[in-house]
Amino acid sequence: MEIRHLHYFVAVAEELHFGKAARRLHMSQPPLSQQIRQLEEELGVSLFRRTSRSVSLTPEGDALLVDAREIMQRMEQAVKRVQAVSRGEEGLLRVGFMGYALMTGYPQAIRAYKQCYPKVRMELWEFSTAHQLRMIAADDLDVGLISCVRGVPMKLDSLLFRKEPxxxxxxxxxxxxxxxxxxxxxxxxxxxxxxxxxxxxxxxxxxxxxxxxxxxxxxxxxxxxxxxxxxxxxxxxxxxxxxxxxxxxxxxxxxxxxxxxGDMPSPELRVVWKKDNPAPSLKLFLEEVRRYRDEG
The missing domain is CATH 3.40.190.10 (Periplasmic binding protein-like II)
Known part of the structure; x- marks a missing residue:
């Protein structure tokens, strides 16, 4: 049984007329009738009572209609969810930060992102610079906020969030x-x-x-x-x-x-992520971070 068989079956079951169902499906009636017969043969039951004047569901057809509608609804939800994830509007985003980043505009950037994309599940982790870099390298963290004075490792992209004495x-x-x-x-x-x-x-x-x-x-x-x-x-x-x-x-x-x-280093807070990280949710998060950064 294929999804298309259920799609055809639901159309006929709801219209109770092969001609109307065929028009609804934008196909001719003979191929539709053939698909329904194939489905009945595969299941080993009759799904419809057919007379010269009417079409009605058998008890087996009634039972299948309930499940078929649920399957079609779940398929539609799955397609929407996958498309939302591909746009970055759903899914998981793992965000690291240093403790004192909470005293900058970083929490406001996180809040703004959550308000725009409430279906994205965020995991927030407070770690040191070294720990965040290890986690990003191991693909255990999507994006971090670290303190540095000499740039970031070559495999990472970065965005200056704040520079201060x-x-x-x-x-x-x-x-x-x-x-x-x-x-x-x-x-x-x-x-x-x-x-x-x-x-x-x-x-x-x-x-x-x-x-x-x-x-x-x-x-x-x-x-x-x-x-x-x-x-x-x-x-x-x-x-x-x-x-x-x-x-x-x-x-x-x-x-x-x-x-x-005196001649002191000026620490930079940099948002860092892997150059090859394709996550759409990361791109959207960085857009919010740019709105709240203070380059000093």
Whole structure:
């Protein structure tokens, strides 16, 4: 039995007239009658009672009509769903981001995308730069938002979302808090709380290199993966930290921010994805991201 047989059967069952059904199907009557006979022979039952004046359904025909309509409806739904996925309006989109990206316009871009395409199921994952790059390479993530200073791997495309300077996060009442801006040289001997190198190795190395170029030894006493954890340790007076400027918008009691003076790297937040990723939903997501980016 083929789908076309059910299509022909439903038309005849609903019209109860072979001529009308044939016109509805834009075909002549003899081929339609032949198709119905083939279906009956394959099933081994009569689906219609035929007389010279009328056509009616047999009990077997009544039973088949219920299932045939359901099958045809499901087929129509399947076609619409496949077409929607091909347009990027349905399906799955796996999105990665760094924690402090939530303090930029990235959440607004995600919300706008969800409002435009509510049938796309989004999986949101908070991971470090290094972890996101590994997941994208393994096809476990469609798009990520990473922090970098020297571009992205060759197999990836990227879009600059935000570029901003580093700022010094220090305890309220710290002597350096009296300055409007803190020269990098003034951080000699100051305990530092930084992100782990393995999470953002290129950015970490660039930051340490800026200390070295300024003649300062970076005294890193603690590594923390989450910025809010670092802020809590700074508020407790255990050291100072260095954060992207957007983080300063999230106020925490006991902590103040000051600009840093010196030759410092400017971290870039970049949206990244595989060059050969054909997902239509990714293209539509990037369109929303472009509306909310701030290149600095």
């Amino acid at each position: 580093f700022m010094l996060c220090l305890p309220e009442g710290h002597p350096l808090a009296e300055l409007d801006a803190v020269p990098l040289e003034r951080l000699e001997g100051v305990p530092l709380i930084l992100f782990p190198r393995k999470a953002h190795p290129i950015l970490y190395d660039a930051l340490i290199a800026s200390f070295r170029d300024a003649g300062v030894v970076a005294d890193v006493v603690q590594s923390v993966a989450r910025i809010e954890t670092g802020k809590a340790l700074v508020a407790a007076g255990l050291g100072c930290s260095i954060h992207p400027a957007s983080v300063s918008a999230s106020i925490r009691p006991g902590v103040v921010y000051r600009p840093l003076l």
